[in-house]
Amino acid sequence: MTAEQQRLNVNLANAQPSATYRMMDRVAARRAAGAKIISLSAGEPDFDTPSHICEAAIGAIRSGHTRYTQVAGLRALREAIAEKFKSENGLDVSWQDTIVCSGGKQVIYNALAATLNGGDEVIVPAPYWVSYPEMVQLCGATPVVVRCGADVGFKLTPSALSNAITPQTRWLILNSPSNPTGAVYSQAELSGLAEVLLAHPHILVLSDDIYEHLTFDGAKFHTMAQVEPRLKDRTLTMNGVSKAYAMTGWRIGFGTGPAWLLEAMEKLQGQQTSGASSISQHAALAALEGPQDFIHDSKAVFQARRDMMVDLLNNTPGLSCAVPGGAFYAFASCKGLLGKTTPGGTLLRTDEDVALALLEEANVAVVHGSAFGLGPYIRIAYALDNESLRKACEAIRQYCLSLS
Structure with missing residues (x-):
């Protein structure tokens, strides 16, 4: 097939795929290869539909x-x-x-x-x-x-x-x-x-x-x-x-x-x-x-998770996180990690480097903030159970401690 036959609409050709879905695809590939990944990348509640x-x-x-x-x-x-x-x-x-x-x-x-x-x-x-x-x-x-x-x-x-x-x-x-x-x-x-x-x-x-x-x-x-x-x-x-x-x-x-x-x-x-x-x-x-109890109950769960996540992230070297007023995301600054080198030898120049290194070397998936128009941050979705969130935060903390 010729290049002319493959010509796309110019607006589509200039568009970028969703960074969130790209990270979800990377998570799926890593899991298919046998890695145990804790994914904090997807923006969806972990609860079952009522x-x-x-x-x-x-x-x-x-x-x-x-x-x-x-x-x-x-x-x-x-x-x-x-x-x-x-x-x-x-x-x-x-x-x-x-x-x-x-x-x-x-x-x-x-x-x-x-x-x-x-x-x-x-x-x-x-x-x-x-x-x-x-x-x-x-x-x-x-x-x-x-x-x-x-x-x-x-x-x-x-x-x-x-x-x-x-x-x-x-x-x-x-x-x-x-x-x-x-x-x-x-x-x-x-x-x-x-x-x-x-x-x-x-x-x-x-x-x-x-x-x-x-x-x-x-x-x-x-x-x-x-x-x-x-x-x-x-x-x-x-x-x-x-x-x-x-x-x-x-x-x-x-x-x-x-x-x-x-x-x-x-x-x-x-x-x-x-x-x-x-x-x-x-x-x-x-x-x-129908009944609206689910909204009230899930909101209370998310607020408790938020409090836990902000505390854990702010006790992680190189990260800082303001308290979000809603949704189920923590937007943590990773400025303190830039310029450091990972155990695998990667120099962290950008927040995307941080997100990719966390996936590849710490088995935790987040999305880099520059994909949302502002870096250096990482977006962390706390739409998982408390045990998984604690494990993910501890893995992130240990990883940040390992940087040189």
Whole structure:
């Protein structure tokens, strides 16, 4: 086959594969070779999906709900989603104001693909979820990355937002609680950003709330359209069942936003994947309408794990970790390890070197922070049982002690 025959779409050719999935692939390869790896790389809860949700899916199969659904989702599920947005987020929406997609990632991608053109810009605060800038580039637009370091709590400030805005700015993407840092925006912080956005009516807001139910220390969750109702008509509020209900593999995300945007997203989805899995939609309906004890219980477990992980990491030579306010990630600085040499003879020049060395020589998998737009850090997902987390942290500590 000739090079001309293998020619890719230029936007795809310039895109990078997900660093998280690349690390997961490396873990799989190492395990296949016989290594015992503790993986702290995957961003998914280690709990099983609650049994009543699984039973609802089985019941849907037995009842014959195995055919196509409406492109935008089952009406019953969309009604439950609208009720969720009303009761939990104070957003007065109807079922027609919602859309269901095959995972939260598709909600985001559909919105960007439906609205971006060449020359458009999207403001992406860093650290960011690895897929944001790649999605923007795949849609032919330009990600404008704004560095938000530890000095500002890994959060975008009004002044930084204002400085990043141009006439070409089409979207601002906000993620709270954050992947990878666990940073949570307060109501006052969102209000400050909203004041800037109100002065620039050409900018849309994409609020990624997928970790909504994982805020710690009694902190309340807030979302942009709730904090500033004047932005509701240009805000897409995205959520899903994957993190809150341990349903990552079920692939159900959903969103609410202005009618013109949802119509465009539905049109795109109709030519792309059609509706999400009918069985998964019935399971998501059971999740939203059924008992919510799982959310409260898992949140308590994650907060206890966070406390343990931060303590262990801060007692590891060369690492330091701020206390995350939510999600299930620790974003630890590994600056103190750079310039050192591993027992295997590798000089650690970057945080990616650190992550690869931990995998190859300590059998612990993490993801390097520069993949999320800010180094030198490593992202550690504490979505494992306490014993495994302690073993992983001890392996990391011993490894750091072995560096010269």
